[in-house]
Each structure stands twice: as structure tokens, then as C-alpha cells.
Amino acid sequence: MKAHELYTAVDPAIVTQMLDWFRANDKNVYRSAVATLAGNRKLRPIFVEKKSMAEQYAWIHKTLKLKPCDTIGEHLLQAYLMAGQQSLLAMFCDGMGIPHDGKGSVVGDLPKKIDQARLDTTIDRLADIFENKLLAVYLHCFNMQVPEGWPELTAKLESDERLKLA
Incomplete structure (x- = not known):
């Protein structure tokens, strides 16, 4: 699954949670994402910034569903998970016996x-421990780290009802 497909399938509440985290913890990433996404759509960032927060989030989510925005979408997911969900990443690595830096x-x-x-x-x-939809997003992102993903994880994502994105 590519990032734009993940954004198409994911519960919008997870995208809101991610964007809220960036606005509260790393406004530069949020502003950069808006500017990059607006530029990809041949718009000025002010077009997005003038919208209400709910409209900004909806526009960002809609734009991240587009294939040309795949790279920025994947970077946003990785940045959010690596900085905002370190305990989830570390616990997954620990459980799987994957060496990590203590932060996942x-x-x-x-x-x-x-x-x-x-x-x-x-x-x-x-x-x-974690919200299942967030766990599903992380597992999908982790599975994107190798071409075609791991067959065992892919099968688990497809069969486990707890790991549905929406």
C-alpha cells in the first residue's frame, strides 16, 4: 500500500490527530506541508491558510489522497510516528526483537x-494499549519499508478486524 492509498482508506480522525500533533509540537512541519501541498496543486499557501482549521484539515487530507502527493504524505506519516508515537514504535520493535535506538x-x-x-x-x-486505527496506520507504514511488504504482516493486516484503517 502506498501513502496516498493509506490516506484514502484511513479514518479522517487519525489524520486530524496527526495534524493536531504537528500544529501543537512542530508548526514548521505543518506549515511546510501546507506550502508543499499547495505548490503541488499550483496554489499559494495563503489559499489554504485562510480556511478554518477544519477546512484546512479536510483540504490537506483530500490532497494527500492524490498519487502525486505520495512522497509528502509518506514523510508526514513517518515524521508523526517517529516523533509523536515513539512508545508505539519502540514497543513494536521490542516485541518483534528488532534492534532500535530506544525511540523506535x-x-x-x-x-x-x-x-x-x-x-x-x-x-x-x-x-x-493503543488505538487500533493508529496501530493499523503504523503497521501499514512499517510494511511499506520493504518492497511488497512482509507477507506475514500483509496477511495480518488483511485478516485482523482490529487493524482496519477506517
């Missing part, structure tokens, strides 16, 4: 294969 950033190479039993146990644990 993988140290070294990603695993070539994922152990199914360990994946199931880790997801069960995380689903009890």
Missing part, C-alpha cells in the same frame, strides 16, 4: 522475515 528507530537492517507467532503476540499486546 531501527538500528541496522530490517528483518528479512517476520516470525508469525511473535507478530501475533506483539499485535495482541499493542492492540490492548
